[in-house]
Amino acid sequence: MKKSLGAKTLVYPTPVFIVGTYNEEGKPNVMTAAWGGICCSSPPCVSVALRQAAHTYSNIVVKKCFTVSIPSEKNAREADYFGIVSGRNEDKFTITGLTPAKSDFVDAPYVQEFPLNLECKVIQSVEIGLHTQFIGEIVDVKIDAALAEGDDPIIEKIKPLLYAPDSKNYYGVGEEIGRAFSIGKDFK
């Protein structure tokens, strides 16, 4: 039997995106965003949706670029902290001891210690309501070399975090369930 929960932001999974930017003075900042995802294959694009009040929002408006760093399970405390305080009031890199790495293609820093890092140029911004969605063209993806076999990222080594919006808990990735474009073929 189905039960209605009303109009709410409840899907699984949502990501834990760490959005990196510089402010006008070049000071690096990061914030945590669960509202986002891939939104185009060609050009490759990822979206992040932010409130206008966020320091990161102002930085993206000025710099027209951002990074997305994907935290590992072991980075959960830092990733959570990045979502609790504002970069206007605290220097999140200094306080966590993490390193703002200079991007190769965009004027935004990524988190050196986090396993996967995307460099993105803003190509559109969409006013929706409380949140503004920035669509970033992914111009490069970097990975810790030890977490890939050749050019293939190994998710079991990366151990990315997931977020469950309703309970507000973080989770790891579980067991492999099957291969896409394959396990459903029997129905054809």
Add this chain to the structure above:
Amino acid sequence: MKKSLGAKTLVYPTPVFIVGTYNEEGKPNVMTAAWGGICCSSPPCVSVALRQAAHTYSNIVVKKCFTVSIPSEKNAREADYFGIVSGRNEDKFTITGLTPAKSDFVDAPYVQEFPLNLECKVIQSVEIGLHTQFIGEIVDVKIDAALAEGDDPIIEKIKPLLYAPDSKNYYGVGEEIGRAFSIGKDFK
């Protein structure tokens, strides 16, 4: 050491969204989309990005609404099949034996047997490149009553699927890592 993988659609996690629509004749269809996510808290909105060639794209343009059903691990074969074939050529509900349930608020069907179902009204569409992003206001969320305690959905019972874009594998949700807006407080 970081290694560059180039410009590609690689983030973790991406969701497994089953997008439900009717065509002009009222025939129900579903397709699988991994490009999407929550994009606004107020109004609550979810985005799905589709190629114009998709049957679902045409249906959304006509009906201006869609549903998102979240499959459970045990639905992985059906969810995968929904992404392999086109609704123009096959009746995906009949072939899988799943039930197109009538929504309460929008003119689009959801998958009765899948644990979580969102009813969405399109409020914006954004041309990005190969994909067009539809932004849907979430007007209701339904859950199998047995998978919630009161109004609280239990992710350990829902067992949603995740998708890993690069390896093209499905995964389950793993262990709880910690509580958001909490485990990072020690840095303050």
